Amino acid sequence: MLYWTLIFLVVAIVAGVLGFGGIASAASGIAKVLFVIFLVLFLVSLIAGRGFA
Incomplete structure (x- = not known):
């Protein structure tokens, strides 16, 4: 899950740098x-791990 978050964050940064504001906004959301x-x-x-240990 964290991997996909980082991928969308990178996509948002790249889209923002290239001027695609809508795509950057969607990807950051x-x-x-x-x-x-x-x-x-x-x-x-x-x-849960602490409860069962």
């Missing part, structure tokens, strides 16, 4: 959503 999902799943796995 997707990257933000994926990062939040990654954080939530990471915290859930940490909590």
